Amino acid sequence: MRIGIYGLGRFGAFFAGLLSSKAEVQAYSRNPDRPAPAGVRRVGEEELLAMPAVCLCVDIGAMPEVLARIAPRLGPGTLVLDTCSVKELPVRWMRELLPPGVEILASHPMFGPDSGARGVEGLPMILCPVRLQEARYREWEGFFSSFGLEVHRLAPEDHDRQAAYTQGLTHYLGRVLAELDLQPSAIGSLGYRRLLNIVEQTCNDTWRLFLDLQRYNPHTPAMRQALDRALEALKAKLDML
Structure with missing residues (x-):
C-alpha cells in the first residue's frame, strides 16, 4: 500500500504513524510547523495528490473546501478516503465534488491518539464503500484488519x-x-x-x-x-x- 495523509493535526499525525508500520506513507500539511511522525515522509501538496490513495484527515467543516481544492488535481483511479466522525454529509460532498474517475471509500476510525495509545487491536474501524469495486474494497478491508482492528461495513445513514x-x-x-x-x-x-x-x-x-x-x-x-x-x-x- 502507498498512502498519502492530507492533514497532520493530532489525529492525522497519529494515523500516519500507525499506517506507516504496514504501508509506505507520505504526509502533507498546510501548517509548515507540523512535523511528520517517524517513518513518514513529509511532501508537498502536489506530490501527495499523486499518491494512489489520499486519506483526508481534516475537520468535518473543512471538507467541502479541501475537496474543491484537490478535485481538479486528482488523477483517474485515485482513491480518496475520509476519516470524518460523521458520514452522511462527507459522503454527499465527496460524491458531488470529486471527479467520476476517482474512487471513494468513506471511513471512520473510531479511535485516536488517546484510545489508541496502547495499540489499536480490537478497536472499531468503520468502512462505507461509496464508489469502489468490491475487490478493491476487500483489499482495504484486509489492510485495516491486519492491524487487529474490528472492521465494520456500514451504510452512511x-x-x-x-x-x-x-x-x-x-x-x-x-x-x-x-x-x-x-x-x-x-x-x-x-x-x-x-x-x-x-x-x-x-x-x-x-x-x-x-x-x-x-x-x-x-x-x-x-x-x-x-x-x-x-x-x-x-x-x-x-x-x-
Whole structure:
C-alpha cells in the first residue's frame, strides 16, 4: 500500500504513524510547523495528490473546501478516503465534488491518539464503500484488519444513526460533566473515577470536533431531545417522593 495523509493535526499525525508500520506513507500539511511522525515522509501538496490513495484527515467543516481544492488535481483511479466522525454529509460532498474517475471509500476510525495509545487491536474501524469495486474494497478491508482492528461495513445513514449515541452522546455528556468541574476525590468510587475518565478523554479532543459532531450528524438533535426527556422523566419521579 502507498498512502498519502492530507492533514497532520493530532489525529492525522497519529494515523500516519500507525499506517506507516504496514504501508509506505507520505504526509502533507498546510501548517509548515507540523512535523511528520517517524517513518513518514513529509511532501508537498502536489506530490501527495499523486499518491494512489489520499486519506483526508481534516475537520468535518473543512471538507467541502479541501475537496474543491484537490478535485481538479486528482488523477483517474485515485482513491480518496475520509476519516470524518460523521458520514452522511462527507459522503454527499465527496460524491458531488470529486471527479467520476476517482474512487471513494468513506471511513471512520473510531479511535485516536488517546484510545489508541496502547495499540489499536480490537478497536472499531468503520468502512462505507461509496464508489469502489468490491475487490478493491476487500483489499482495504484486509489492510485495516491486519492491524487487529474490528472492521465494520456500514451504510452512511446507519453509521450516523448509531454514532449519534456511541460518540455524540459520549462527547455531549463529557462536556456536561466538565461544566460541573468534577475533581478527583480520595473517596471516589470506581464509577466516579470512570466519569472523570470520560471528561478527560472527551475534553482532550478539540472544541471544534465536539461542535462538528453535534452539527453535522443529522441524528444528534434527536439524541439530545431524547436525553432531555430522560432527564425530565427521572426528575419527575424524584419530585413525586
